[in-house]
Amino acid sequence: MDHNPPNAKKQKYICGIDAALDIIGGKWKAHILYALMDGTLRYSQIQPALPRKITQRMLTKELRDLEKSGLVTRTVYPEIPPKVEYSLTDKGRSIMPILDQLCTWGGENITEEIEIICS
Amino acid sequence: MDHNPPNAKKQKYICGIDAALDIIGGKWKAHILYALMDGTLRYSQIQPALPRKITQRMLTKELRDLEKSGLVTRTVYPEIPPKVEYSLTDKGRSIMPILDQLCTWGGENITEEIEIICS
DNA sequence: CAGCATCCAAGACGATACTG
């Protein structure tokens, strides 16, 4: 067993591509970012803003991921009933142009069945 | 059971983003595209050109995926021993600028441990 | 040389029920 010493940093990425795909990849993250493009949304407003149904479990998880990555801020208002708002950070906004290009490229270069809902 | 009628096309994507991420997402596809940027490579040359070790199973699968997506061409020379060459198509080259932007963005915006090898 | 076939582990994702 040659486990890592306590402070051996895991080298997760070997290229910016890996990091970027990790942050915006998956089934939901890009769509959530698009939903927050037009402004702040409450938790309960994000779900209907997405192009397909997401479970609460996934929505919570993806929002936490995006928050960790620094693309989204989470603001909790200590009221009853609770109110939590999400919005894009500058860093979050900074990736939107690239997302737009990806979206356009994807829309133009796919021959399979595709229904454009967003963007 | 309400199964689909025979010619009901599966609607796989609802947005260009989904299509694009499906094509260049995953652990390997972007790196393979980068490897082919400088010109044609044989199967056995791709493996060492990648920033980390890939298994044959994965390399074959990813190349087939990229071929299906139309980003890569596969040319078989009917010799013994066999020789197969891979190169980017125009469509493949058309996504490289976006990949570059993603790579740059990822490299700039990640605080975690990262060792830049490619690009 | 350029693969294919088989098996397996880990993670992504979904369904459902419950809660401060």
Add this chain to the structure above:
DNA sequence: CAGTATCGTCTTGGATGCTG
């Protein structure tokens, strides 16, 4: 309202051995 907790399934990717 904005989540947790638990469970189950499907997909991704790796290890290994075999072949025309």
